[in-house]
Amino acid sequence: MVAASPRLSRRDALVTALAGTAAVQAPAAVVAARATCAAPPRFATGVEGQRRADLGDGRFLNPIVSGDRPDPTILKDGADYYMTFSSFQSYPGAILWHSRDLVNWAPITAALTRPIGTVWAMDLIKHDGRYYLYIPVLRDDGTTIFVTHASDIRGPWSDPVDLKLPGCIDPGHAVGEDGKRYLFVNGIRRVRLADDGLSTDGPLEHACTPWRYPEDWVVEMFAPEGPKIFRRGDWFYLVSAVGGTAGPPTSHMVVAARSRSIHGPWEHCPHNPIVRTRAADEPWWSRGHASVVEGPAGDWWMVYHGYENGYRTLGRQALLEPIEWTADGWFRARGGTLSAPMRKPRGGQAVPAGLALSDDFSRGALGLRWSFFAAGPQEADRLRHDGRGVVMQGRGESLPDCSPLTCIVGDRHYEARVTLDVSGDGHAGLALFYDQRACVGLGFSTRESITYGYGQEQRWMREPFAGGRVHLRVTYRDHVAHFAHSTDGVTWKPHPWQMEVSGLHHNVFGGFLSLRIALFSAGRGEARFQDFVYRGLPG
Numbered sequence: 001m002v003a004a005s006p007r008l009s010r011r012d013a014l015v016t017a018l019a020g021t022a023a024v025q026a027p028a029a030v031v032a033a034r035a036t037c038a039a040p041p042r043f044a045t046g047v048e049g050q051r052r053a054d055l056g057d058g059r060f061l062n063p064i065v066s067g068d069r070p071d072p073t074i075l076k077d078g079a080d081y082y083m084t085f086s087s088f089q090s091y092p093g094a095i096l097w098h099s100r101d102l103v104n105w106a107p108i109t110a111a112l113t114r115p116i117g118t119v120w121a122m123d124l125i126k127h128d129g130r131y132y133l134y135i136p137v138l139r140d141d142g143t144t145i146f147v148t149h150a151s152d153i154r155g156p157w158s159d160p161v162d163l164k165l166p167g168c169i170d171p172g173h174a175v176g177e178d179g180k181r182y183l184f185v186n187g188i189r190r191v192r193l194a195d196d197g198l199s200t201d202g203p204l205e206h207a208c209t210p211w212r213y214p215e216d217w218v219v220e221m222f223a224p225e226g227p228k229i230f231r232r233g234d235w236f237y238l239v240s241a242v243g244g245t246a247g248p249p250t251s252h253m254v255v256a257a258r259s260r261s262i263h264g265p266w267e268h269c270p271h272n273p274i275v276r277t278r279a280a281d282e283p284w285w286s287r288g289h290a291s292v293v294e295g296p297a298g299d300w301w302m303v304y305h306g307y308e309n310g311y312r313t314l315g316r317q318a319l320l321e322p323i324e325w326t327a328d329g330w331f332r333a334r335g336g337t338l339s340a341p342m343r344k345p346r347g348g349q350a351v352p353a354g355l356a357l358s359d360d361f362s363r364g365a366l367g368l369r370w371s372f373f374a375a376g377p378q379e380a381d382r383l384r385h386d387g388r389g390v391v392m393q394g395r396g397e398s399l400p401d402c403s404p405l406t407c408i409v410g411d412r413h414y415e416a417r418v419t420l421d422v423s424g425d426g427h428a429g430l431a432l433f434y435d436q437r438a439c440v441g442l443g444f445s446t447r448e449s450i451t452y453g454y455g456q457e458q459r460w461m462r463e464p465f466a467g468g469r470v471h472l473r474v475t476y477r478d479h480v481a482h483f484a485h486s487t488d489g490v491t492w493k494p495h496p497w498q499m500e501v502s503g504l505h506h507n508v509f510g511g512f513l514s515l516r517i518a519l520f521s522a523g524r525g526e527a528r529f530q531d532f533v534y535r536g537l538p539g
């Protein structure tokens with residue numbers, strides 16, 4: 001029996017044990033782990049104690065971008081790489097990230113500021129010197145796909161245009177050998193685009209019959225989606241996802257097909273799935289939805305997403321895995337279960353990575369770190385900056401219906417605090433927010449404290465409050481939210497209810513979201529927030 005070490009799954013441990021005898025080179029992850037005597041790898045920390053992928057010794061440990069970063073779409077633009085992720089009901093959305101080594105990433109701008117619906121898996125491309133973002137959205141009347149474009153990746157981005165593709169999600173742009181532009185979508189289907197890429201130029205048609213896994217595999221559902229096309233040599237490669245993006249840990253998969261023509265016929269890779277979580281003891285669950293990209297030195301990599309074992313509340317995080325081309329023109333994943341550090345891509349240079357979440361709100365709130373949940377068209381008008389923090393007008397009646405300002409967190413354990421002044425006939429505070437049904441928090445009106453649990457106010461927990469400035473703190477450790485408040489920022493009064501919130505995730509509530517930190521202002525008043533301070537906690 002081959003025992004798994006704390007961070008190496010049984011599968012990797014078995015590969016290690018066999019690697020001594022087998023001709024096949026063990027996956028890069030296993031080689032790296034063996035080189036470090038399989039010591040359980042520790043995350044490196046960067047800004048504010050946030051975990052960081054770059055270990056500083058030529059290796060990296062996934063995730064490359066921690067927190068809710070699903071459905072990564074990546075663009076190689078010379079020596080630069082750009083990537084964005086599904087942003088759902090959060091606006092500003094479609095945050096664009098930049099790297100020059102595939103490991104160190106920093107956010108640079110938001111491509112979407114005006115709500116157009118719930119944003120799902122996008123495709124970021126460059127064609128004839130112009131950048132395009134194809135954006136599937138879910139609306140009350142179904143799905144369609146928008147397109148926005150820019151001459152500079154940092155913007156301004158054009159007003160999104162509806163391509164009027166009902167029932168389509170997960171666009172993947174491709175240019176055929178005929179020079180014509182196509183958009184592949186879930187199914188796997190495709191539609192030809194006009195030469196400017198801003199409208200369709202033909203019918204939606206069948207493109208590729210997806211690869212089927214054995215009927216007895218434990219997955220979420222078939223759901224063929226996420227088609228991404230790239231060319232290498234004489235081949236078009238079509239990478240897509242099957243198995244469903246959540247549900248059981250063994251659901252999602254990365255599968256590949258290839259053709260000598262954009263028009264097919266497509267042949268499936270003989271060793272599909274390229275990537276699949278095979279056991280619940282692996283560190284990353286439901287791995288899938290890949291984009292393949294050439295590294296700075298010409299080697300090849302995949303970016304895709306996965307849920308961290310035991311931390312579904314963080315959402316689907318961005319993962320990087322090396323691939324290796326085989327003599328027969330296919331490719332294999334070389335990262336094992338991603339349980340161990342791997343050598344960074346050769347070449348490239350590290351840009352300052354990450355994003356400090358602490359905010360004195362002096363440079364405006366909305367944008368790279370804060371976004372409104374379920375934002376209305378004029379949501380940004382609720383905020384004003386008066387040089388002493390940010391003032392947020394109340395909305396709705398309570399935490400669930402007030403479109404809170406949220407920020408994505410990527411640490412397993414963290415602490416956040418903020419200073420609050422409430423005025424008028426409303427209440428405001430600090431919360432952990434998945435969606436309207438799944439949120440917890442602590443708020444204050446000018447007269448009393450207000451507690452949210454199980455997605456609603458727990459009225460029986462109201463406590464009198466003398467009014468005035470109040471400091472709020474939430475410490476998140478082992479999925480328990482410890483709230484506290486202080487009137488002087490020195491002496492803290494712990495909230496009597498320590499809330500266990502590990503269940504606030506997609507498998508319970510749907511929506512594909514994550515548990516975020518939220519600042520909220522509800523009712524007919526306003527709240528000034530100052531000095532938001534975040535730090536990741538070890539463990």
Ligand code: 6LW
Pocket residue numbers: 070071086120121169170223225226244245246289512
């Ligand atoms: C994404 C699609 C999916 O567009 O979820 O479950 C959507 N599959 O690939 C949102 O992440």
